[in-house]
Amino acid sequence: MRPRIQLLTPELIGCILCEAFELLMSPGVRVGSAPLVELLRSAGVEVNDGVARVPEPLVRNCLASAPPDFYLYNRQGENAVHYGGDDVHFDPGSCCVQMLDPDTLEARPSETRDLVRLIQVTETLPQFAAQSTAVVCNDTPSAIGDLYRLLVVLQHSHKPVVTGSFSAAGLQGMIDLLAADSGGRDNLRKKPRAVFDVCPSPPLNWSEFGSHNLLDLARVGVPAEIVSMPLAGGTAPVTLAGSVTQHATEVLAGITLHQLAGPGSPVVWGGAPAIFDMRTGGAPMGAVETAMLNMACAEVGKHLGLPTHGYLVATDSKFVDAQAGAESARSAMLGALTGINMISGAGMLESLACHSVEKLVIDAESIASAYRLVRGVEMRGETLATAMFAQIGLSGEFLKLKETRALFRQEQHLPSPIIDRSVRGSEPPSDAFTRARARVDELVSMYQKPSLPEDVLRKFQSIVEREADRAL
Amino acid sequence: MCGGSQFFDSGPEYNPGLVSLIPRRICVGGSLSDQLLQAMRQSIIDGASDTATELAQQALANGVAPLEAVNQGFAAGITFAGDQFGCGQMFLPDLLASAEAMKAAITILEPEMLKRGSQREALGKIILGTARGDIHDIGKNLVATILSASGFQIFDLGTSVTPEQFVAKAKEVDADIVGISALLTTTMAGQKAVIEALDRNGLRPRVKAIIGGAAVTQKWAAEIGADGYARNAIRALELAKNLMSKAMNEGTAQA
Numbered sequence: 177m178r179p180r181i182q183l184l185t186p187e188l189i190g191c192i193l194c195e196a197f198e199l200l201m202s203p204g205v206r207v208g209s210a211p212l213v214e215l216l217r218s219a220g221v222e223v224n225d226g227v228a229r230v231p232e233p234l235v236r237n238c239l240a241s242a243p244p245d246f247y248l249y250n251r252q253g254e255n256a257v258h259y260g261g262d263d264v265h266f267d268p269g270s271c272c273v274q275m276l277d278p279d280t281l282e283a284r285p286s287e288t289r290d291l292v293r294l295i296q297v298t299e300t301l302p303q304f305a306a307q308s309t310a311v312v313c314n315d316t317p318s319a320i321g322d323l324y325r326l327l328v329v330l331q332h333s334h335k336p337v338v339t340g341s342f343s344a345a346g347l348q349g350m351i352d353l354l355a356a357d358s359g360g361r362d363n364l365r366k367k368p369r370a371v372f373d374v375c376p377s378p379p380l381n382w383s384e385f386g387s388h389n390l391l392d393l394a395r396v397g398v399p400a401e402i403v404s405m406p407l408a409g410g411t412a413p414v415t416l417a418g419s420v421t422q423h424a425t426e427v428l429a430g431i432t433l434h435q436l437a438g439p440g441s442p443v444v445w446g447g448a449p450a451i452f453d454m455r456t457g458g459a460p461m462g463a464v465e466t467a468m469l470n471m472a473c474a475e476v477g478k479h480l481g482l483p484t485h486g487y488l489v490a491t492d493s494k495f496v497d498a499q500a501g502a503e504s505a506r507s508a509m510l511g512a513l514t515g516i517n518m519i520s521g522a523g524m525l526e527s528l529a530c531h532s533v534e535k536l537v538i539d540a541e542s543i544a545s546a547y548r549l550v551r552g553v554e555m556r557g558e559t560l561a562t563a564m565f566a567q568i569g570l571s572g573e574f575l576k577l578k579e580t581r582a583l584f585r586q587e588q589h590l591p592s593p594i595i596d597r598s599v600r601g602s603e604p605p606s607d608a609f610t611r612a613r614a615r616v617d618e619l620v621s622m623y624q625k626p627s628l629p630e631d632v633l634r635k636f637q638s639i640v641e642r643e644a645d646r647a648l
Numbered sequence: 649m650c651g652g653s654q655f656f657d658s659g660p661e662y663n664p665g666l667v668s669l670i671p672r673r674i675c676v677g678g679s680l681s682d683q684l685l686q687a688m689r690q691s692i693i694d695g696a697s698d699t700a701t702e703l704a705q706q707a708l709a710n711g712v713a714p715l716e717a718v719n720q721g722f723a724a725g726i727t728f729a730g731d732q733f734g735c736g737q738m739f740l741p742d743l744l745a746s747a748e749a750m751k752a753a754i755t756i757l758e759p760e761m762l763k764r765g766s767q768r769e770a771l772g773k774i775i776l777g778t779a780r781g782d783i784h785d786i787g788k789n790l791v792a793t794i795l796s797a798s799g800f801q802i803f804d805l806g807t808s809v810t811p812e813q814f815v816a817k818a819k820e821v822d823a824d825i826v827g828i829s830a831l832l833t834t835t836m837a838g839q840k841a842v843i844e845a846l847d848r849n850g851l852r853p854r855v856k857a858i859i860g861g862a863a864v865t866q867k868w869a870a871e872i873g874a875d876g877y878a879r880n881a882i883r884a885l886e887l888a889k890n891l892m893s894k895a896m897n898e899g900t901a902q903a
Contacts, residue, residue: 581742581745
């Protein structure tokens, strides 16, 4: 039996959806993209002053055309991430602007070298099924920043990528990069390597660039991950159930826009909901209520039979300390127990304002533990214990049993040296951060950069030059 | 010896199935081929007792000197296994399986060694037991297995051994080292009692006293005047080898 947590009763999910459909009609949803407004009107939707009143039957039709699951593929063309069912994957948090300097313990603007280091470590860790465009590279022009981040990831990784674009114009260049990597747009549609986060603005607002990205992604068939971000008490109702309702409304609207533009195109019921901190006005990503929001939002998506995403394994601490470990490990467990398909956020500090590669390797241990937890307690072999006792009687020699050697790797997660279980010896013990620094160095030394075909690299270069000419 | 783990993947899919890589029959003349040596070493690393037994029999059938088979083949495997355990690439069940495979090979080769008068020289004689009142012997048994597989002659007195029993056995076999294990803080005092008994009987400093156990620390070892302390079976092997080496200075050693 796979262990799971369920926060919402079926009745409560019914109420959430019922109110969400009400909200879609009144007050309705703001839609910024003119082509999408036209699509909505041609589907019979009333749009006045940029606000669409979207009727439930249309939304239900669009939910029906959205695929219940899909795969992301790695560079080798193998399916590496399954969005659907209760499968759980993790990727590092995205688009951070600062990096924790492990020497000074200060947050400084992130640069290309930081992104490369994060990619290298993520590439070597099996806990991360996908890369993310993890940090903004402040050493490159921001006008082509989205494209550049994706380029760096594609150059350094075989894994699928969770990415996104902060502008409508920038998205095309990113699609071109992925198409070059996959061998053309048809191949990219058949075997997408990336999913794009697309965010509505709370409350109930699909901005011009957000909705335009939905349109473009749906048309090229590259998966869109709708990341709704209600802040309970700030930009959304203060109650968890109320914020989950707002989240559902925004995502239902997004799926409707997306499926109208490209019926059957893959789309994810995603989110980065959080509570609103009443002392600081911030979004505490490590709060248990933030985790509960992510879990509840995903439960609604699962109820609708859609692939899911959430933002967990992050912390509000400024350092890789006990708070960071406690908050991140807790939410990794909760996300896994909920069966969220893609859980973003590992490595992130300071309420998503700062990334740390040292935290990323510690989070990988929490994720491994979470994976172990959801495997549950399994029956192995014909008997549980009697066959083993039949071999050794009362001698207690379990360590010598063949079964012990054959099964201990399945029964126990064997942690990396980051987790200290050693007996105190002659050398002074170290703390987790010190061990994480050593682990990062070790993983970076193990990393091997992929060798990309010359023609792909040439295509990359010409796309980047074209986009630079356009944007700069 | 740490670093890359090409021999052992600690991931969940790991399956200790390297045995299949070993050639099943290797023709050799009087001397050992590199291939056979490698197969012997690998059988120990894999903890494959059956293969180790088969290879030992094959060596004898081909007229290979048994001592050579041990020293140049099988022993390299146990050394490698110990190193891999030390750096976290191998685990206790693997290590035990390696030690068992080593024992299996020695069992086949020993009669021939006796016949030839070329018995493997024991690295030393070691008395082992848990302190009086302590019945926890997993750690002590591990130490016994590893030390034995590595060439020490082990006299295992079992659990809840009195100081007098330790002393009597040490005199009887002319032991080099006495190892006292204690899991509980309440039975650690028993380690001190054994060391005092060895002193009273004039066996020390010639006979070295070493201690181990979950709660045992270097500080405790120094406090009760032990000659050494080790925190796991592989460290115990290093400690015992250090103590046996002529260059070893007197005083408390630590592994």
